[in-house]
């Protein structure tokens with residue numbers, strides 16, 4: 001960085017004064033070597049920085065994505081913010097960071113100016129201090145609005161994301177005005193804050209430029225005065241001016257590039273907090289593959305964002321080779337129970353155990369392949385049918401076909417344009433609701449899981465589909481899996497051994513299929529018997545006796561239809 005100024009000084013003071021061409025050649029060679037070294041260092045620096053960005057992504061990319069998934073499961077709304085923060089950091093390293101490396105050299109440049117003449121040194125030092133103070137003022141004045149602008153921009157992004165994900169409902173029912181209103185509110189908050197940052201930044205930047213040019217003039221003027229007084233050479237005067245402009249460059253860059261630094265700092269802080277959130281599942285020893293004995297013991301659960309428990313004292317079990325149906329009115333807590341059975345959430349008290357080990361604590365890489373879960377809303381991923389059935393791993397074609405045959409979608413898949421290799425588009429957009437559900441079922445049955453939880457598996461199925469589903473349940477039982485089917489339709493019940501009736505988050509009945517169906521029928525005929533008796537071993541804490549509950553009629557009529 002000092003090469004050109006020192007070169008100029010030597011040429012002025014030595015070569016021009018002595019007329020020595022040898023000196024000129026030697027100086028030129030030395031300057032060329034120094035500049036070549038600088039170019040090489042610059043190249044290495046940019047390689048290191050972009051490598052740092054890549055390293056950051058490799059180290060943190062996957063773990064940030066995993067943590068984001070956990071964040072969604074714990075009911076937070078910061079979904080993909082952490083991934084965006086990681087991106088901000090990576091691009092900061094690849095572009096915006098260089099002036100931070102130049103800043104520490106400012107004192108060195110000033111020291112060199114002191115060597116030329118103390119008066120020039122004092123001037124340079126004063127200029128650097130004033131400009132540095134302006135950079136600090138810029139930081140203090142723009143810090144808050146920058147953070148507020150970032151927050152508003154993230155809110156606007158989430159609104160837009162939600163609207164785009166639900167494009168059909170938005171278009172059909174004209175939800176757009178409401179969405180646009182929310183989005184504009186956040187956008188304008190973002191723009192107001194950004195405008196305030198830009199105003200302050202522009203003012204300070206203009207002031208800085210003015211001061212810098214003034215200092216440049218001042219140092220030349222002082223230099224000329226010192227030359228006239230014979231205290232400085234002409235070459236040193238010009239060199240001082242050039243070194244000063246180098247010295248002040250990073251300070252000026254700090255003002256214009258502060259927004260990037262501030263964004264990157266905020267992103268780093270958020271990411272740090274995000275990644276240091278406690279692990280939902282503490283590290284444990286890997287367990288042997290389960291046989292599939294599910295035991296639910298006195299489970300209570302409430303959602304993180306609500307006060308009221310959704311599940312209250314649930315007890316039941318499902319043995320390997322057995323199917324249990326969970327039925328009950330809407331909002332009874334069936335889907336919530338399904339989520340607990342696959343270990344998505346921990347109960348607030350009580351336990352859900354598979355082969356004696358708490359299923360929530362079981363690490364997904366150990367247990368995932370032994371679980372089959374068909375959620376109520378099946379979401380598929382872009383990719384081929386086979387990849388989706390094989391849970392996005394490299395498909396084992398015989399296992400994929402076996403699962404598809406079990407879910408009765410083999411023929412349907414063969415009729416697709418490229419069979420198992422058909423690309424199904426984002427979220428399975430190319431498929432009908434029923435096709436998606438069948439492929440979702442095949443995904444749940446892939447790899448012969450030991451515990452299968454099907455949440456309303458027949459919601460989009462026709463009668464044929466119902467039969468196929470029952471055959472699949474029978475086949476899974478035959479393979480020794482425990483199956484829990486959630487649903488309203490009586491057709492779901494034909495293959496189950498036991499039925500659990502869930503009402504208002506409590507077990508209203510649990511027992512052999514025929515006994516429970518019989519009891520439900522009796523309730524329909526005789527809604528308020530004087531002394532109701534549960535049909536079977538009622539769960540220990542089974543709350544209000546069936547017939548006494550106001551929901552009895554709903555459950556019994558639905559089930560006995």
Ligand SMILES: Nc1ncnc2c1ncn2[C@@H]1O[C@H](COP(=O)(O)OP(=O)(O)OP(=O)(O)O)[C@@H](O)[C@H]1O
Nearest residue numbers: 303304305306310329330331332333334335336337
């Ligand atoms: N993320 C959530 N946060 C807070 N409360 C929730 C959440 N999800 C569900 N609930 C509440 O939990 C209760 C049970 O919901 P759940 O989806 O388990 O019912 P369900 O029996 O499966 O109903 P359906 O048959 O209509 O699907 C409802 O009152 C619902 O409002």
